[in-house]
Amino acid sequence: MYFREFLKKIETKLIFGNYRENFAKGEGDGYMIKLVGGENIISTDTDSIIYAIPNGASDPLNKEGGSLGPKTYCYKEELSPDEEKVVRKAKGVTINSEVDRKITFEAMKRMVDEALNGVEDRSMEEFGQFTMKRDKDHNVYAVQMKKQFRFTFNKRRVLPDGSTLPFGYCD
Numbered sequence: 276m277y278f279r280e281f282l283k284k285i286e287t288k289l290i291f292g293n294y295r296e297n298f299a300k301g302e303g304d305g306y307m308i309k310l311v312g313g314e315n316i317i318s319t320d321t322d323s324i325i326y327a328i329p330n331g332a333s334d335p336l337n338k339e340g341g342s343l344g345p346k347t348y349c350y351k352e353e354l355s356p357d358e359e360k361v362v363r364k365a366k367g368v369t370i371n372s373e374v375d376r377k378i379t380f381e382a383m384k385r386m387v388d389e390a391l392n393g394v395e396d397r398s399m400e401e402f403g404q405f406t407m408k409r410d411k412d413h414n415v416y417a418v419q420m421k422k423q424f425r426f427t428f429n430k431r432r433v434l435p436d437g438s439t440l441p442f443g444y445c446d
Contacts, residue, residue: 341387344427349383365424373402378424390426391437399425 308316311326318325328334338359340350346366351359361380368374377400389397401423408418431439 341384342428343383343386343425345430347427349380351380368422368424369404371404374404377402386426387437390428390433391435393435397426399423 311328315327315329316324317327338351338353340348342348344366347364349361349363351361353359363370363378363380363383365374365378368378370378382398382400386398401421404420404422405417406420407415409415428439431441432444433439
């Protein structure tokens with residue numbers, strides 16, 4: 276009974292299996308079966324769920340999203356018909372007020388669109404980040420670094436429709 280009450284109190288829903296470990300064995304699968312339909316679940320693991328979205332159907336978990344490279348992505352999560360949440364992750368970037376202001380969902384979407392449309396002079400955002408450094412005498416100090424954020428999908432070939440192929444792939 277506690278588990279069902281817990282599910283009702285969750286404020287955000289599962290995205291690509293995030294928080295799946297919070298759901299006891301078997302119970303989380305039942306929740307996902309209700310949410311996306313059992314016939315659409317392709318595979319499950321301890322920390323992920325892969326599911327299909329039938330043609331013409333909307334994704335019950337992910338409203339809109341994109342990736343700018345490995346471990347750098349954003350998506351919109353629909354909490355209710357009139358409320359959404361934006362999630363942004365960027366490898367090697369600590370989200371602070373400056374980053375929050377500059378690296379928005381719209382900025383990330385623009386960068387992906389520029390890459391897909393073959394724009395030569397693509398946009399880039401620059402911002403400062405603090406990091407901790409240690410010298411050879413083991414003294415620790417904070418250093419302000421300048422970082423550049425841009426589309427960096429350099430491990431695969433990106434096609435105009437957004438799909439990718441490994442480098443060296445021949446048609």
